[in-house]
Amino acid sequence: MPLTIVHPGNESVPKAATPPARLKSLAGKKIGLLDISKPGGSFFLDRLEEILRTKHGVADVLRTKKPTFSKNAPPQIIEQLRAMDAVVEGLAD
Amino acid sequence: MQQPQNAPAIPGLQSGKKALLVFFETDCPTCQLALPYLNALKQGSIQVIGLSQDDERTTREFVSQLKISYPVELDSGLKISRAYDPHNVPTFYLLDESGQVQQTLVGFDKQGLNELAEALGQLPIAPADDGAPAWKPGCSSRHLEPEAQDTEQGKAQEYGVKMLRRTGDPATHITLRDDEDPFEYCRQKFGDALPVIPPTVEKVEAMVKASGLAPETVIARVPPFYGEATVEKIAANAVMAGCEPEMMRVLLPLLRAACDERFNIHGVQATTHFAAPLVMINGPVRKELKFWSKQNVFSNVARANSSLGRAFQLVLLNIGGGRPDGIDMSALGNPGKFSFCIAENEEENPWEPFHVTRGLKREQSAVSLFAAEPPRGVSEHTAPAGKTVLETISFALATVWSYRTCLMPEAIVILCPEHVKTIHRDGFTKEQARQFLFENTGIPVRHYSKEERAEGTQLAANYKEITVRGEKCYQKFRSPEAISIFVAGGTAGKFSAVIGSWSTGPAGSQMVTYPIADK
Numbered sequence: 001m002p003l004t005i006v007h008p009g010n011e012s013v014p015k016a017a018t019p020p021a022r023l024k025s026l027a028g029k030k031i032g033l034l035d036i037s038k039p040g041g042s043f044f045l046d047r048l049e050e051i052l053r054t055k056h057g058v059a060d061v062l063r064t065k066k067p068t069f070s071k072n073a074p075p076q077i078i079e080q081l082r083a084m085d086a087v088v089e090g091l092a093d
Numbered sequence: 094m095q096q097p098q099n100a101p102a103i104p105g106l107q108s109g110k111k112a113l114l115v116f117f118e119t120d121c122p123t124c125q126l127a128l129p130y131l132n133a134l135k136q137g138s139i140q141v142i143g144l145s146q147d148d149e150r151t152t153r154e155f156v157s158q159l160k161i162s163y164p165v166e167l168d169s170g171l172k173i174s175r176a177y178d179p180h181n182v183p184t185f186y187l188l189d190e191s192g193q194v195q196q197t198l199v200g201f202d203k204q205g206l207n208e209l210a211e212a213l214g215q216l217p218i219a220p221a222d223d224g225a226p227a228w229k230p231g232c233s234s235r236h237l238e239p240e241a242q243d244t245e246q247g248k249a250q251e252y253g254v255k256m257l258r259r260t261g262d263p264a265t266h267i268t269l270r271d272d273e274d275p276f277e278y279c280r281q282k283f284g285d286a287l288p289v290i291p292p293t294v295e296k297v298e299a300m301v302k303a304s305g306l307a308p309e310t311v312i313a314r315v316p317p318f319y320g321e322a323t324v325e326k327i328a329a330n331a332v333m334a335g336c337e338p339e340m341m342r343v344l345l346p347l348l349r350a351a352c353d354e355r356f357n358i359h360g361v362q363a364t365t366h367f368a369a370p371l372v373m374i375n376g377p378v379r380k381e382l383k384f385w386s387k388q389n390v391f392s393n394v395a396r397a398n399s400s401l402g403r404a405f406q407l408v409l410l411n412i413g414g415g416r417p418d419g420i421d422m423s424a425l426g427n428p429g430k431f432s433f434c435i436a437e438n439e440e441e442n443p444w445e446p447f448h449v450t451r452g453l454k455r456e457q458s459a460v461s462l463f464a465a466e467p468p469r470g471v472s473e474h475t476a477p478a479g480k481t482v483l484e485t486i487s488f489a490l491a492t493v494w495s496y497r498t499c500l501m502p503e504a505i506v507i508l509c510p511e512h513v514k515t516i517h518r519d520g521f522t523k524e525q526a527r528q529f530l531f532e533n534t535g536i537p538v539r540h541y542s543k544e545e546r547a548e549g550t551q552l553a554a555n556y557k558e559i560t561v562r563g564e565k566c567y568q569k570f571r572s573p574e575a576i577s578i579f580v581a582g583g584t585a586g587k588f589s590a591v592i593g594s595w596s597t598g599p600a601g602s603q604m605v606t607y608p609i610a611d612k
Contacts, residue, residue: 002271004293008407011265
């Protein structure tokens with residue numbers, strides 16, 4: 001006799017997000033840099049900001065930082081980053 | 094606050110009755126959390142009215158998914174919002190019979206909700222231990238958003254996620270082919286690398302029945318994927334883990350505790366650290382459900398401990414999605430991820446049991462959770478004095494997280510019956526034993542060198558200097574409360590254990606203790 005079991009897993013299907021088109025150039029663009037608050041992240045992002053500003057002519061760089069690496073970014077930070085043309089998230093350790 | 098000047102009439106509001114108004118947005122997680130609590134208010138002599146700042150379609154979806162049972166009206170053009178001018182949503186206004194504002198409550202606040210209920214002459218509506226946080230801030234009110242200034246109605250963001258509803262969907266039934274081995278099918282699809290018991294419809298129904306709840310009741314949303322843990326799905330995992338139906342009594346509060354925001358299971362599940370949630374059981378439930386607290390307490394010794402710990406891990410895997418070959422990125426992992434459940438040996442504990450130290454009554458059954466490293470053993474068979482036993486344990490405590498790292502870590506000391514007997518005989522109270530461990534756990538300052546940049550050195554300026562055994566040391570722990578004492582194990586063998594933490598405090602994981610309902 002066929003056996004019927006109850007699905008024990010998460011059955012919700014997350015709505016897939018479509019990634020935005022790649023930027024053709026960084027010139028004149030607003031770039032968000034998200035520091036997740038791990039030690040060392042600022043070294044990488046400081047250098048990246050310098051390169052973006054001096055070599056790529058970006059319009060602006062927005063520096064943001066999660067209060068703690070162990071939790072999701074709060075909605076306020078997501079909202080700030082939503083206004084950017086591109087975002088770089090700096091992981092570290 | 095008086096009745097707002099020129100406030101437009103609130104649709105459906107009858108004069109001569111007390112009323113509770115709540116302004117909300119459909120995509121505000123705090124509103125989704127808070128509004129269903131008002132379903133518990135008995136209407137008749139009072140009115141409850143929800144005022145949506147969003148359009149009709151999303152509001153209908155909100156009411157339907159969250160099963161809101163009181164009237165909800167659209168605040169067309171945000172006119173009522175502008176008159177009452179709440180800064181955040183949800184904001185609750187308690188109006189007296191003449192429409193004057195008597196009380197205001199902002200955000201989600203269990204105590205505040207219960208006070209509102211009391212002011213309406215009703216029983217409390219927000220239980221302390223239902224897994225929701227005591228307090229959660231809301232979102233900015235729609236009428237204060239810059240883009241809402243010139244629009245007629247707020248527009249909710251469509252994130253494509255389910256709302257924080259209380260009732261989920263029924264689980265799919267999977268009928269296996271005749272030639273399919275059900276054990277192999279379930280191991281591959283839903284197992285923890287070991288075989289599981291196939292969660293047949295009959296077995297799951299028996300488990301659901303023992304819970305006394307409807308199968309689609311949502312108990313928690315399990316990170317990192319925030320899958321809805323319905324009673325039915327939890328039951329299916331409990332069957333797979335080998336639980337007896339009575340174990341639902343413990344498994345449900347355990348999942349609420351795990352998904353309490355203070356515990357931060359999201360971080361615990363996704364970290365590269367060793368952490369695994371350690372389940373600690375106290376009170377009468379230990380005997381009622383045969384939890385083991387004696388020799389081999391961390392081992393494969395008792396069905397209750399092993400199956401509860403495993404069911405919990407299977408829920409984290411299957412509903413939460415924290416797979417150890419996927420989003421769970423632990424560098425070395427933890428054997429406790431098969432099952433990590435101990436009970437306190439309260440009979441051999443001369444002091445108050447752990448859950449009493451955590452604020453509950455002795456006769457209350459309880460489950461506590463700690464984001465734990467694997468246990469490290471401490472052998473002390475020769476020292477005759479309790480003080481020396483504690484000193485030996487303090488050397489192991491110095492090593493938790495990383496030897497030179499102070500202040501951040503916490504630890505649980507598992508005292509074996511022989512050690513606790515000696516310490517107690519020598520006159521230590523539980524509090525004094527903890528204080529002794531706090532004052533005597535230090536890392537010698539000579540072990541720090543700025544040049545080496547070893548972990549823990551960079552923060553040494555914040556550490557407190559103390560003298561331990563005549564030597565200048567940094568104090569390992571930030572407070573005595575960072576050390577917990579739990580008595581467990583067999584009566585033979587002078588072996589205790591120290592268990593280090595993951596990241597602690599509001600930025601990491603905080604230990605949680607939840608009551609288990611009486612039999």
